[in-house]
Amino acid sequence: MILSVCLAEYATSDLVRVMKCPNCHEEIPDYLRYCVVCGADAGYPNVRAALRNEEVSALELRVKDTQEDATLRGCKSVLGKLFDSAAQSSAVISCSLGKINELLSSDNQLFGTFYKAVGGETRLPEDNEWDRIRQSVDSLLFPYYAEHIRFGSLSIDLTGISSYGNYSMVLKELAIRDRATVFEENSIMFIKKHRIVAGDPLPLGYRATWTNRGSLVAAKLGKRLTSTTTEAEFPKLLANSDISNPDFVEVHIYGAIHRRAIEHLCGSNPRQKADKVLLRSACRKLREIGATVEISG
Ligand SMILES: [Zn+2]
Numbered sequence: 001m002i003l004s005v006c007l008a009e010y011a012t013s014d015l016v017r018v019m020k021c022p023n024c025h026e027e028i029p030d031y032l033r034y035c036v037v038c039g040a041d042a043g044y045p046n047v048r049a050a051l052r053n054e055e056v057s058a059l060e061l062r063v064k065d066t067q068e069d070a071t072l073r074g075c076k077s078v079l080g081k082l083f084d085s086a087a088q089s090s091a092v093i094s095c096s097l098g099k100i101n102e103l104l105s106s107d108n109q110l111f112g113t114f115y116k117a118v119g120g121e122t123r124l125p126e127d128n129e130w131d132r133i134r135q136s137v138d139s140l141l142f143p144y145y146a147e148h149i150r151f152g153s154l155s156i157d158l159t160g161i162s163s164y165g166n167y168s169m170v171l172k173e174l175a176i177r178d179r180a181t182v183f184e185e186n187s188i189m190f191i192k193k194h195r196i197v198a199g200d201p202l203p204l205g206y207r208a209t210w211t212n213r214g215s216l217v218a219a220k221l222g223k224r225l226t227s228t229t230t231e232a233e234f235p236k237l238l239a240n241s242d243i244s245n246p247d248f249v250e251v252h253i254y255g256a257i258h259r260r261a262i263e264h265l266c267g268s269n270p271r272q273k274a275d276k277v278l279l280r281s282a283c284r285k286l287r288e289i290g291a292t293v294e295i296s297g
Pocket residue numbers: 021022023024025026035036037038039040
C-alpha cells in the first residue's frame with residue numbers, strides 16, 4: 001500500500017528519477033532502497049522500476065496485442081493456459097555442486113554475486129565476453145544497485161538452464177516474491193539484440209514484478225503458440241537450455257540468498273567420484289533444512 005502511494009509521487013524526468021520518501025518527504029533516488037534522510041524503506045529498486053506506470057502500461061499493451069493475435073489464430077485458450085502455468089512458475093538458480101555445497105555449509109553462508117566476489121577479492125573477472133560486458137549491461141538495467149542483484153530463471157518444471165550449472169536450486173516463493181522481478185530474456189542477449197548502448201533508455205514493457213510474471217511470459221511466448229501446442233510443451237518454451245541459443249525469462253532477486261530459501265534441488269547423478277561425494281553431502285544438508293531433492297539418472 002505504502003509502495004503504491006510512493007510510486008504515484010514519482011518524478012517524470014527521464015534522466016533523474018526520484019521518489020518522495022513516504023516518511024520525511026525528501027527525495028530518494030531510484031537506486032536506493034532506504035531514504036538517506038530518515039532511513040525509511042522505499043522498496044526494492046528493481047521492483048520499483050517494474051512498477052513504474054510506463055512499464056506496466058507497455059507490458060499491458062504487449063499482452064493485449066498477443067491476445068488479439070492468439071484470437072485470430074485460434075489459440076486464445078492455449079495462451080490462457082500458458083498464462084496460468086507461468087503464473088505458478090518458480091525461480092531457479094542453476095550452478096555447480098561446489099557452489100551449492102558452499103551455500104549449504106552453514107547458516108552463516110549467503111549466495112554471493114559477481115560484484116561482491118570481485119569487490120571482496122575472492123575472484124577476478126574472467127577474460128570472456130560475458131564478464132567484459134556484464135558491468136555495462138547491469139549499469140543499464142540496475143544503475144548503481146547491480147551489486148545487490150542475484151540472477152535466476154523462471155521454470156515450470158523446476159529445471160534450470162544447464163549452461164549455468166547442472167544443478168538447479170528452486171527457491172521458496174515466500175523468500176523471493178516481494179523482491180524478485182522478471183525480465184524478457186538473458187539481459188546481456190537482450191541488450192545486444194536491441195543494440196542498446198550506454199545512455200540509451202531501455203525499451204519498455206519487458207520487465208514485471210514477480211506477481212505479474214504470467215503477463216510477461218504470455219507477451220513473450222504468445223506468438224510462438226499454435227492451436228495444437230500442448231501444456232507439456234510449456235516448460236521447454238519457457239526455459240530452453242539449447243547450448244547454442246539458451247532462451248529463458250531472467251529472474252532478478254534483490255538481496256542475499258540464504259540456504260533456507262531453498263525449497264528443492266534437482267539435477268542428474270554425476271559420474272565423477274568427487275562429485276558423488278559432494279552430491280551426497282548436499283542432499284544430507286538439504287534434508288536437514290527441510291528441502292526436497294530429485295536426482296535423475
Ligand atoms: Zn525519509
